[in-house]
Structures are given as C-alpha cells and as structure tokens.
Amino acid sequence: xxxxxxxxxxxxxxxxxxxxxxxxxxxxxxxxxxxxxxxxxxxxxxxxxxxxxxxxxxxxxxxxxxxxxxxxxxxxxxxxxxxxxxxxxxxxxxxxxxxxxxxxxxxxxxxx
Amino acid sequence: xxxxxxxxxxxxxxxxxxxxxxxxxxxxxxxxxxxxxxxxxxxxxxxxxxxxxxxxxxxxxxxxxxxxxxxxxxxxxxxxxxxxxxxxxxxxxxxxxxxxxxxxxxxxxxxxxx
Numbered sequence: 001x002x003x004x005x006x007x008x009x010x011x012x013x014x015x016x017x018x019x020x021x022x023x024x025x026x027x028x029x030x031x032x033x034x035x036x037x038x039x040x041x042x043x044x045x046x047x048x049x050x051x052x053x054x055x056x057x058x059x060x061x062x063x064x065x066x067x068x069x070x071x072x073x074x075x076x077x078x079x080x081x082x083x084x085x086x087x088x089x090x091x092x093x094x095x096x097x098x099x100x101x102x103x104x105x106x107x108x109x110x111x112x
Numbered sequence: 113x114x115x116x117x118x119x120x121x122x123x124x125x126x127x128x129x130x131x132x133x134x135x136x137x138x139x140x141x142x143x144x145x146x147x148x149x150x151x152x153x154x155x156x157x158x159x160x161x162x163x164x165x166x167x168x169x170x171x172x173x174x175x176x177x178x179x180x181x182x183x184x185x186x187x188x189x190x191x192x193x194x195x196x197x198x199x200x201x202x203x204x205x206x207x208x209x210x211x212x213x214x215x216x217x218x219x220x221x222x223x224x225x226x
Contacts, residue, residue: 031212033213033214035214035216042216042217042219043156043201043203043216045213045215048213056210056212056213090155092214094211099144099146099205099211100146100161101158102158103148103156103158104155105154105155106154106155
C-alpha cells in the first residue's frame with residue numbers, strides 16, 4: 001500500500017498571502033490529522049477530520065482551517081500568513097477503529 | 113493538563129550501548145502511548161506503542177516500560193546502532209473520538225557513535 005502523500009513538499013510564500021496544503025491518506029484510512037512542527041514548539045496538533053467532519057481541533061487561530069473530501073483526501077489552508085507560520089506541516093492518517101497514526105513526509109512552508 | 117514532558121533533549125550513546133528516553137504525563141485520561149522516530153527530512157514513523165494495562169512491551173531492540181502510578185513511560189533501545197541516530201518523540205492520546213489527537217513530547221535527539 002502506498003503511504004501518506006503530501007503536496008507540495010516545499011513552499012515559499014510571502015507574509016499576508018494564503019496557502020493550501022494537500023494530504024492523501026493511506027487507502028482505506030478515513031481519519032486525517034494535521035500537525036505543525038517547529039524547532040521551538042515541537043509537534044503541535046492542528047485538527048483532525050473524519051468522514052468529511054472536523055472531529056478534533058487544536059489551539060490554533062482561525063487563520064488555520066481544513067477540510068476533507070469524500071475520498072478522504074484532506075486540505076489545510078492558512079490565510080494571512082505570518083512569519084511564525086514557517087514550519088513543517090505534517091498530516092497523518094488512521095484506520096477507523098485503530099489508534100496508529102501514519103505520517104506523511106510533510107510540507108515545508110517558508111514565509112518571507 | 114495535556115502536557116507530555118520528555119527527557120533528555122539530547123543523548124549520545126556508543127554503538128552497542130543502551131539508549132533510554134523518558135516521558136512523563138499529567139492527564140490520567142491518556143490511554144495510548146506511541147513512540148515515533150524521525151529522520152531529517154522525513155515525517156515521524158511509528159516505532160512502538162503501549163496501553164496502560166501493560167507494564168512492558170518489546171519489539172526487537174525496542175522496549176517500552178510503563179509505570180501507571182508514576183505516570184511515566186520510557187523507551188529503551190538495546191544494542192544501539194549508528195542507524196538509530198534520529199529524533200525520538202513520545203506521545204499520548206485518549207480514547208473515544210480523540211485518538212486522532214496526539215500530544216507530543218519535545219523530542220530527544222539521539223546520536224549513536226560507531
């Protein structure tokens with residue numbers, strides 16, 4: 001089975017712009033979680049989607065949003081980018097009824 | 113409290129030695145504790161996980177020890193190899209519809225010298 005894929009792998013944006021990141025889960029996995037990884041804050045949970053519904057949400061401002069499609073693919077959007085949004089954004093997928101989360105390689109976002 | 117505290121921040125071990133990384137949690141509702149290994153430029157990879165009803169779990173050279181009363185758990189890497197050099201994260205989550213939300217420790221950078 002193919003693993004979790006994320007596109008694009010690298011992205012450079014300017015402050016004030018918005019960005020959309022994409023995540024394709026492992027086939028058959030319906031839960032997708034998103035995390036932000038920075039050297040200072042470590043790995044922080046953003047949100048989780050299951051069956052096209054946001055099921056859990058972390059402590060991030062409303063500029064961070066996401067959605068999930070009927071094929072379980074998920075996107076996250078960050079509007080009005082700030083320098084502090086520079087990070088590795090990771091998504092992970094989980095099989096329904098299981099606990100194991102499998103991560104993708106991440107999207108490296110740089111905000112200048 | 114949702115925090116998971118991990119130590120040490122960095123660890124240097126000689127090849128063949130034992131690497132030990134510790135984590136402590138506060139939320140007694142946590143009931144699933146995975147460990148992840150991350151290499152530079154890659155996403156975290158699930159290494160091993162434990163539930164609180166088990167005090168120890170072993171998979172190959174990797175062992176998790178769990179102390180429910182102390183709210184602590186640790187990862188032991190036996191016969192450490194240079195290829196084990198990576199960043200290790202402990203994590204915790206709790207049940208129902210919240211398994212999709214992992215709370216991570218700050219990470220431990222492990223260096224294994226040949």
